[in-house]
Amino acid sequence: MRVLHAVTLHSPSHAFGGPVRVALNLAKGLRARGHEARLLALGEGFDPWPTSVEGVPAKLFPARRLLPLGFSGITSPALLASASRLVRDADLVHVHLARDLVTLPLALAALRCGKPLVLQTHGMVDPSDRILAKVLDAVAVRRLLRGADTVLYLTPHEREGLDAVAGSPLARAVRLVNGTPAQEERPPLGGPPRILYAARLQARKRPVDFVDAAPAVLAVHPDAEFVVAGPDEGELSAVRARVAALGLGDRFTVPGALSGAGVLAELRRAHVYVLPSVDEPFPMSVLEALAVGVPAVVTHSNGLARDIAAAGAGRAVAPGPRTVAEAVLDLLDPAVNTRASAAARELAASAFSMDAVLDTLTAVYEGAGRR
Structure with missing residues (x-):
């Protein structure tokens, strides 16, 4: 089967985050099973x-920023002009849908061409009072949600939001969790405690909370080291300013955006992974930490919070520096960390393996093809 995975943007800094990682993981898994999966962005x-990304054939069009609306304001006239041809060359089109001028036109082109269409929204399409969102929903999103062969969702909360945007319960919706490839186990760690944040530096992810949790950790572990890695989406200056205000420049490393291999290298050196964001649907960075065996600290509104807490693979806490610091200190106890590390790898392998995700996805594709 020739499968086209369409996502908004791919860049060396991984600025678009999780949806690109999911698309690449799925495409690589499909190719390993004999399908011709490729990436369009x-x-x-x-x-x-590049003509390929991590071994996946890719067609990338130079991004052009038409409007000052973040990712919603970028597009490519060349991509739009060739959208129908691109989708006709595929047996099935899998669009990682957002309210933007890339994935919406591609999904509409697939609908017009009668191609089997699978939509995956990654929590990016939810009820919104913003004028632009309302316009796009009326013009395109509602039609696509109702017309797609299958809509994939991560959590029951996301499904409720998609039903609300569509205006009625979706007829063909399937839950598909994010999967993560198996990883080598984190080696035994020595030296000072190392606490890692590796995600986009944006307000919702609360990287400043990570910085503000450091003094309480350092009061118990004065040699602890902290890493804040990720592409800047508005919070880098606040992170640097807070580190300076606390006088912790010698305790923090801020390396910027890392490659996938770079993130894995940092995870293998980390004692604890922290993502203090709120309303995070299903973060790939946390799944990658679990796969390596790094206990994770997340907030209760994280889509993985219940799984992590139930498995003992980390801690789920209320948002804020104090609760984050308490969870980190708990997980820095050597015995606790060892147990949580083993639980993290077991959780990643049992609940979020790529094999299980691909089994579900290929069944979805087969059903879409029949329809």
């Missing part, structure tokens, strides 16, 4: 321009 910041 806008590209930005490449030199030279």
Whole structure:
């Protein structure tokens, strides 16, 4: 089967985050099973321009920023002009849908061409009072949700939101969790405690809470080291300012955006992974930490919070620096960390393996093809 995975943007800094990682993981898994999966997206910041990403054949169009609306304001006239041809070359089109000028036109082109269409929204399409969202919902999103062969959702909360946007319960919706490839186990750690944040630096993810949790951790572990890694989406200056205000420049490393291999290298050195964000649907960075065996600290509104807490693979806490610091200190106890590390790997392997995700996805594709 020739499967086209369409996502908004791929860049060396991984600015678009989780949806690209999910698309690549699924495409690699499908290719390993004999399917011809490829990636279609806008590209930005490449030199030279790639024709594949992590072994997945890719067609990337140079991004053009038309409106000051973040990812919603970027597109490519060349991509729009060739959208129908691109989807006709596939047996099935899998669109990682957002309210933007990339994935919406591609999904509409697949609908017009009568191609089997699978939508996966990653929590990016939810009820909104913003004028632009309302316009796009009326013009395109509602039609796509109702017309797709299958809509994939992560959590019951996301499903409720999609039903609300569609205006009625979706007829064909399937829950598909994010999967993570198996990883080598984190080696035995020595030296000072190392606490890692590796995600986009944006307000919702609360990287400043991570910084503000450091003094309480350092009061018990004065040699602890902290890493804040990820592409800047508005919070880098606040992170640097807070580190400076606390006088912790020698305790913090802020390396910027890391490659996938770079993130894994940091995870293998980390004692604890922290993502203090709120309303996080299903973060790939946490899944990658669990796969390596790094206990994770997340907030209660994280889509993985219940799984992590139930498995003992980390801690789920109320938002805020105090609760984050308390959870980190708990997980820095060597015996606790050892147990949580083993539980993290077991949870990743049992609940979020790529094999289980791909079994569900290929069944979805087969059903979409029959329809």
